[in-house]
Amino acid sequence: MAAFKLPKYAATLVMAVFTLYFLTPLWWLFVASGKKDGQVTDGHALLPDKFAIGENLSDLFRYHDGIFLRWMANSIAYTVGAAAIGTLLAGMCGYALAKYVFRGRELLFNIVLGGVLVPATALALPLFLMFSKVSLANTFWAVFLPSLVNPFGVYLGRIYAAASVPDELMEAARIDGSSEVRTFFTLSVRLMAPAFVTIFLFHFVAVWNNFMLPLIMLGNERLFPVTLGLYSWNTQVNQHPELRALVLVGAFVSLAPMVIAFLSLQRFWRSGLGAGSIK
Structure with a gap:
């Protein structure tokens, strides 16, 4: 039985309808x-x-x-810093889980998957109690440090590293005398570029839209991100x-x-960077 194919004009119409659906609230x-x-x-x-x-x-x-500009600067500081560092950490963890065999690897990966399932709201109060104990509540670090953790990014990093970084290429790098760290930063990072961009964008959006953690952690309005600041005005x-x-x-x-981040980084979403690197 032949597979059903949607006519080109019908597919275009469906995409146009959904585009209108998503853009109408922005226009409003x-x-x-x-x-x-x-x-x-x-x-x-x-x-x-x-x-x-x-x-x-x-x-x-x-x-x-000009408190709004201060809130925007706070959000940029929280988001760009946390997304950049968190993406690097998640990519490195995912790469290690995908390319190295060690005892407890699957258990560690299952714990990471469990972290994906835990809602951020459930962790906000315990984090507040922990940061209060070390006198870091109501500070920049109370929002920044928890935002570095990205279990979903580790999951994406492992899946993409397993698919895009050939073991043969890593072995050739070792034969040439390259250390594991150098191989990662000079070879694997380039092959995993689409994964790093995807992780960064997911992390960027999550931290930028974060509301519950700043709400619980911060009392000084000059430390508010823009989400919490606009809520306080509302x-x-x-x-x-x-x-x-x-x-x-x-x-x-x-x-x-967020619009600038997506438009500037979408060109890095390229697949098949490792195609033809080995025979």
Whole structure:
């Protein structure tokens, strides 16, 4: 029986519908962030009406001595640092679990898989108690250090290392006198580049959108990431109605780093880098 094939025009239509479905909320946020005083119910919900996004951006950056810019800088510091270091650690762990045979390897990997299944909210309170014991609660490190852990990244690293780094290539490097560390950084990292990019993006999005951990760990608003900062503004909308517009335009601006990260790193998603490296 011949396999069912979706006509090209039908596939294009399906993709167009889903693209519209995912982009409509972003467009609504853009339009709402340009409305004066956050009156999202005034005029058409999806058409700019008395568009004042420039004025709203100016108000956002000047409000409370520019605290929003401080929140954005905090989020960038938490996210870029944690995602970069966490990606390297996860890739190295996944590589070791895939390419080296040692006692307890499968047990260790199963523990990592168990870590994937544990929700972050369940760990937030124990982490707070631990950091309070060492006087690190309400500090930059209370959010940064837990964000380095990425069990799902270890899983992805192992799967990709097993598939993309040939054992024969590693053996040839050893014969040429290359150390294991040098082989990893000069050879394996290049072959695993798509995996590292994927891990980084997953980690970047997870840390950028992290809310529960900063909520529990931080009390000083100057340490807030942008997610927690906008939440704190949103809880004050009834007392300060002018914050409604700032929350909307702030939410729109906070999407920019993730968009930039995806657009700048998507070119590294290439497969088959190791094809033809061995016969």
